[in-house]
Every structure is written in C-alpha cells, then in structure tokens.
Amino acid sequence: MIIYDFLYKFVFNITQSAAIGDITAMIISGALPLLILVLPFTLVAVWLERKVSAHMQDRLGPMRTGSHGWLQTVADLIKLLQKEDIVASDNDRPLFNLAPILVFAGSYLVFAALPFSSAYIGSNIDLGIIFIIAASGFVVAGILMAGWSSNNKYSLLGAMRSAAQIISYEIPTILVILTIIMITGTTNLRTLSEMQTGHFWNWMIFGGAGLSLSKFLFIPFMLIGFVILYISTLAEVNRTPFDIPEAESELVSGYHTEYSGMKFAMFFLAEYANMFAVSAIVSAIFFGGYQSPIGYLGNTLGLPWMIPIEQFLWFASKGVFFVLVQMWLRWTLPRLRVDQLMALCWKYLIPIAFVNLIIVGLITVL
C-alpha cells in the first residue's frame, strides 16, 4: 500500500494525470512481487529442492554451475528459454497456448492478497482469504485445458485427476479456514496477522492472543486444524504424496507432458510459486504471518523504518520453512493412489475438520 501511494504520487507529480498515475502505480506495485519474490524465490527453491533431495539421498546434487551449483536454475531457465516450442499437429492450439498462462496467472494472483509485511500488501482486500482460495481454484481450469488440448491420453488422465483432487481438497481447506474465521471474525489477512502480534504465544496455533480459558482449550484443535490445512494445501499444489496428476512413474508427467521450453517453465514456475503461496497462507493463518515471534530489532533500536523489512524477512522465512517441509515430505513418502487420495479427503480430513469446526464453535460460544 505504501509503495502504491509512493508510486502514485511520484507519477502524478510528473504527468499531472490521475489516470496515468493510477495505472502505472498499479502495474509497478503489482509486478513487484513477481520481480522481487516469485522469480527469485523459484530460482532459489528449485535449487534448494535439488540440494535437499540430493543430501537426503546421500548425493551431492548440482555442484558445477556456481559454488555448490547455486546458478543451476538460472542455467536451466536459460536453456528452457532457448528451447524450441513444440506444438504437436493435433493439439488444440489456442487452448494449448493459453493453458500455461492461465495456470501461472492463477498462482500469481494469490500473491496479490498475501500480507508480506504491514507496509506491503498487494491488495488489502477484506475478503483476503476467500480471494486466495478462489484464485487458487482458478488453476484447475488451466490444468484441465492443458490436459485436454494436449490430445494425449496420459495428459488427459493427469488433468482429470488434478481437477478432482484440487476441488476436493478445497473443502477441508475452507473448513479449517472457517474455524479460524469463527474465532477471529475477520477474513482480512492483514487484520488476522495484526491480531497475532507480540510474541509467538499469541499465534493462532497457540490459541491466539489474550489469556482466557478458551485460548488453552483451543490449542489441541488448532494443532489438528493446522495438520489438516497443511495436508490439504499440499494436495492442492500437487506435491508428493499427492502428486498424482504428475505421477512421474505412471503418467510420465501428467498434464504438462506435451509442453516444452518456456511453456513448460511456466508450469514449473507456477508449481513453485504455489508452494510458497500455500506455505505463506499456512503461516499467515496459524503462525502469525509477518509477525516476529520474539519482537523487533527496529523497536529496540528505535528505528521504526526497519520494522516492515524485518516483517518481510520473517514472512519469507516462515514461508520458506514450510516449503522446506514440503520438500522433506516429498523425498520421504511414496505416492497415494487416486482413490486413496479421495478417501483420505472425504473419509478423514473432511469429517475431522467438521468435528473440529463444531468443537471450536462451541468453545467460542462458551
């Protein structure tokens, strides 16, 4: 918000036109998360994924491009950029070309409502959480498009599985988020983060702020809620053990089998951007969002301008931590079968989330 205001004033002073100022400021502040967060994060995350998996498997991983291979992703990206863009003759061309853009846009849209720090939220909308869920559901359309237009049976199977999976797992996600909304009474992510200010015992996972009896009663249910939310968001971003749409050993790589070059890279970017997005949501809801667990250095030093930067760092590190856990899970677990995936969702996560919701509701009433 601050960035938007600053840009608006800056452009307005030059052009003396409210419309131009508004649009320029919007575009720039909208592109900022892409430039300063999504792309660098993806580059780092892909490298991290490789290194983490390598070390878990007693390997070294990439070692040549840069020290310990930290430039490997950049090299890969350059390679993907200059690769031929192959479109098979029987592909449905318009849909085939649109799909990666849609998937990427869908996952990027989520970043608009993420509270990076108290000073920077792309769009501080009141329906923040609901917007994020809606936007992430948008990805399904892109994936279905990709699977259908590829004109490949494997891609189609992957896309259909993916659609079924993402839609089913939105239910437990929403149920858990509903629990939180019930306690806090807000869907605005910034307000939600502000409510968890102070120290880490004020986080929602520890029952939220305040020192009432209900805070302690909440703790076990918050833990259950956290586990359910984490599992279902994991499924929503198609990561192992829920990477059935991509299922390398069954469907080769599912809906993006037929893509090459930059279009493939867009799916790839979207996957990693999504990983961060869901991790950020989990941390915003349960782990205080951008709030520091131990207080701010800026406060102690008396430098208030440092606080937003610190908050940003806290937010990013919490997000990256959960991304690392996702990777850890991926390199540990086998993959579920598609019916078991559905069973997990409908037989376990949804009923438990429901019971959780009711109990939390009762405690709130008390």
Add this chain to the structure above:
Amino acid sequence: MKEYFQNIWYGLTTVLIGMRVTFKHLFVPAVTIQYPDVKLKLPERERNRLYVNMDDCIGCDQCARACPVDCIAIETVKSIPGEDLGKTSNGKKKALWVTKFDIDIAKCCFCQLCVFPCPTECIYMTDVFEFSEFERDKLVYNFVTLTQSEIEDKKANYAKLEAEKAAQKAANATSVKPAEKEENKQ
C-alpha cells in the same frame, strides 16, 4: 471406529519415522563423487579397453577365435627363411609377420575371453574406459607396427617365395608328367 483412529495413528507415525530417516541422511556425507574432476582408483583386474603389445604377438590367431563377437581381425604372412623376427618376452620365437591386427572396440563385449588363450600374454585389458569417439570408424584400432610399404614388402617376399616354390614344384612335376601321361593312356 477403532480401526479408523488406528489408521490415522499409523499414517502419522510412519510418516514421521520416514521423515526421521531422511532427516538423518541430510547430515551423512555424500557417497557420490565429482566424476571427471575426482576419479576412483580402479582395481587391478579392471576390464576395459583392450590393448595389444605387438612386440610379443606371434600372430597365432587364438584370441580372434576365442572372441564371441568377432571383433578381432588378424592377418598374417609367413616369414621367408633367413628373416629374423625376434623373440617374444617369454622366449617364443616369432614366425609370422602380422600384417593386420584390428580390434573393433565398438563391437567388443569386454568378456576377456581373448586374454586367457594368448600364449605370450600380449593382449590384455587396460583400465582406460574413456575412449568415446564421434565417428565409429575411429573405434577400430590398428595395432600393427609395420608400415604399409613394409607389409607390401613382406607380402611380395612371401609371394615370391611361394612362386619360387611353385615353380620348383612345377619343374619337378613336369619332369614326372610324361611318364604319368603314358601310364594314363595305357
């Protein structure tokens, strides 16, 4: 109902156990090496590219006959009397000029069957394993030490010897022939 909660419990605990295993391995040193920079010491019995020490080869063709894929091609020319071919390192006397000793290493199946029958131990497998080429023809190794002119020389010498022998034989034969013919007629 009990089974339901048991399932949840097993699901969570076994996942955590697995995570513990992988986490431990984060701190185990890697077993892989940076291959072209770091190379393993190969054992002494390593079976890779074939090598022929032509100084010791007597051209007996045993390796070529042992080879299951026929990747060794040997041609020899007999030496003429009075030519000294020298001795092999284990004292065998050479009697043949080896005019062709080609190994098509692209065909080779590295079974080592050619190595054992060699009487002078002149063909053996080395530990060189990096010998890829862009052209297949380059994988046919010529081990012959003689130059092309020398080979032709030897061949000519032997042909001359043969011709002389044949002439000798013919001369002997012609002296007998009339008698034979007469016998046949009768």
Add this chain to the structure above:
Amino acid sequence: MAIKTEEMVLNMGPQHPSTHGVLRLELVLEGEIIQKVIPHIGYLHRCFEKHCEAMTYPQVIPYTDRMDYLAAMGNEFGYAITVEKLLGIQLPERVEYIRVIMGELQRIASHLVAIGTYGADIGAMTPFLFAFRDREVILNLFEITCGARMLYNYIWVGGLSHDLHPDFVRLTREFIKYFRPKIVEMNELLSTNRIFIERTANVGVLPLETAINFGITGPMLRGSGFKWDLRRDDTYSVYNKFDFDIPVGEGKVGTVGDCWDRYYVRILEMGESLKIIEQALDQLPEGDVTSAIPKRIKPPVGSVYKRVENPRGELGYFIISNGTTSPFRVKVRAPSFVNLGIMDVLCKNHMVADVIAILGSVDIVLGEVDR
C-alpha cells in the same frame, strides 16, 4: 437418448518410466479401471538361443550374462552347472563355495534393484537411491574379483576365471556388517510406511493355486505362501551345506500373495542371503579354481536340463549336444517371461496406478523376457 460409451485403450510403453525397459502393455480401460492387459514383448529380442548354436560352449557365457543383466552371476552359474552335468566334471570345493558367495551377493544386488525401483514406481525416490548406493558396494566387490561390474563372464564351465581377490573376504564381511542396518532402514522408510502399505497391500493378490497353474516361480511364488526354493528343494552346488530359511508371504498387512508380500519376501531373502554368505565365508576352503576347467569343451551327444534359483525365479537351461564344440540347441526357461504371463489376471479390475505396482512386484527384466 442412449449415451454411447467405449473403452479407452492406453498404450503403456515401450518408452515409459515404469515398464522396466521396453515392455509395451496395452491397457483396456474403463475410466481408470483396467479391463484387460495385453503385454507385447520382443522389443529387446536378440536371438540368444539361436546365437548359442553358432558359439562354442565358453563363448556362450558372455551371452548368458546379457539375459538377466541384473543377475548375471546367476545366469552364468546356471549355464555352467548345466554344461558340467553334460560333461560330468567334478569341481574343486573352493569353486563351489565361491560360486555360492557370488550367487548370493548377486541375489542381494538384484533384489536391491527390485526393491529400489519398486519404491520409485510407487513414488518414493529416496529408497531407490539408497538401494543403488548399497548395490554399488556389491558391484565393487565383483569388480575387484573379475574386473567387470555387470556382465562378468566369471563363472566358467569347470571353474572360475579368477580366484578371489586377496581383499575379497575382508571386504565382504565389512559389507555384511554395513548392510544389516540398511535393511532395517529400508523397512522404516518404505516397508512399514502407511502410504506404501496402502498402495501395495491387497493389490494384485495372487492365490497360490493360480500361481502354480501359471508356473510362477521365485519370490512371486513364495509371496503367495508356498515354501519352494530350488536351493533347498532341488539342491545344486553346495547349498545343502548351509542353514537358511525360505521366507514366504504371510499376509502381514493384507492378503497372502499381494504386492506387499512379494516385496517383503525379497527384503527377507536379502537377510537370508547374508546368512549364506557368512557361512560360506567361514567354511571357504583353499584350493585352485581353474584346475578343473577343460581345455576343450566337447560334450558327448545327449541333452540335459538343469535349473537354478535365480533372484527372479527358476532359471532352466536345456542343452542338446551333438558332440561338437558348440551346442546344438540351447533353450532357456526364463523366470521373468513366465512370471510376466500373469499380468492380465493380476491387473483385472485394478486401477492404472496399480498396474505399475503389480508390474513392479512381478519384477521383470526385459533382457530375460525377450532374450
């Protein structure tokens, strides 16, 4: 209005990450449910049997290596004892012991690949790399002994190409010590993992009767709960001198004869192989390994069939000799080929993802299926 439905035919392979080579499976699907599986083989056919007729007896050995290339020692072992039976050779004790050690090491290496790739098929990459890491140690042992890592040409008719390397016994003992905890780790990481059990238990159940009718052998048959192991039941070499168990599937987490049982039998067999190796190393006699190798192998006219327990099942060689230096006919009873025949029965009414799980538990090597 009648809605017309039709079955979808999905070609799995020959280029597919989970068909373990160039196998093509034609899947007839209804949704994701398998109606029929038709395996198409022959992409790796190299005319092994015909080839043998043009080779002398020792020259066949490098070719046998290339059938089941994950268990080359086992193939050589089988071929060597078949020809020896034809010739009627008595072997030195040391040769027999070394052959058993090599065969069992090879069994562990082969099962490691089976288990590792099975994990990878199910979606867990880490056990796969762990398995290959441990297999590498075994391959190093083979390398110091005969110089090759996969296709050894080590077990010859009447003996061995080399004696053991001086370090071999020490290194093998070190390996046994190193490997026991790794089996436990593999169990923690994969065998007992709930997701893995969900994917494999009660999937592809093979009843014992069907298994016997289809001629299934090896870990697949034992997974169905039948104690049948040629090392014990039709003993060859010196296997009768060792004390070992024959693990069978017990249906610990599902039905007897499901994929998990077949998988777990392999894990247990690795432990049994370690036992055999330990005993063989303790009893290893001194002696010469090349003394009994005949100068010229020219068996008398006749035919012989001999079978050995390979990691994948019963490997049989049928050799007809017409009294020359090359065999008149070599017929191989390849376990992978016979075991593959049951795919259709096992896969019926399962999902696409289960085909992978079942194929992985059958554990085929295409080099042996197609020969």
